[in-house]
Amino acid sequence: MTTIEEVKRRAEADAKTFGYYLNPDPNFLQGLLEGLKRNEERYGYPSCPCRLASGNLDYDRDIICPCDYRDPDVAQFGACYCGLYVRKDVYEHKTELAPVPERRPAEKQMRSYQSVSTEVEAKAATAPEREELVQITVGKKKLWYCKQCGYVVFREDPPYICPVCKAKRELFAEIKTKVDFFG
């Protein structure tokens, strides 16, 4: 069984790797870690304690901590949706921690409710596969590379620090891609 210490160690390691901090309020942090532990026990994976999970891994993948929405939320609001990961200025109490609006698309949230998820499943079975591909490319995600070590990442904004060589965000540059059908 996972212990609170393990959950905490994991979160600390991830925060360190990506240049984030954990919630500075010990009670707040403890509550979140307990929530993550509880979700890991009942669903088999640590889904976000502040979101209703479906219990189906395929539907919950985007809200397994650290969730897909953490990076843009910390950049824009100073914290992720549940408040586990925060930006340096929030950690140092220079900026107040405020509730973060939900960024997860409504249609994904709906999959946590059974009657809806059955409909979604039926739709997915008939929908052409390419739809998912289109969605990925029309997003705001870009390719970024670390000018110091060459690490490449595909996300909206570059990370706060390079997870490999610890270079600062400023050292990341966008990789411009162009598709030319005529060779």
Add this chain to the structure above:
Amino acid sequence: MNISKVAGTNNKHKVLVYALSTCVWCKMTKQYLKDNNVEYEYVDVDLCSEEEKNQIRKHIQDKGAPLGYPTTIIDDQKVITGFRKDLLKEALEL
């Protein structure tokens, strides 16, 4: 549905909180209401049956609100999504 009732001296409004048992923002909302002696009811949605979860989803969406937790419904009219102390204070006249 397992609706828990928390007694309080301030019962001017009927307050219902849809919460998650693991969510800290939900706990803060419950605590804020308690600290202000507001009488309220709450449901921990993650502990409900699938059928109940759907009823709750319908209730929230029928009010035109997004599906986030905590969702506080005041007098079955006004909906506040998230732990918005400012909005709770105003709506509950605290």
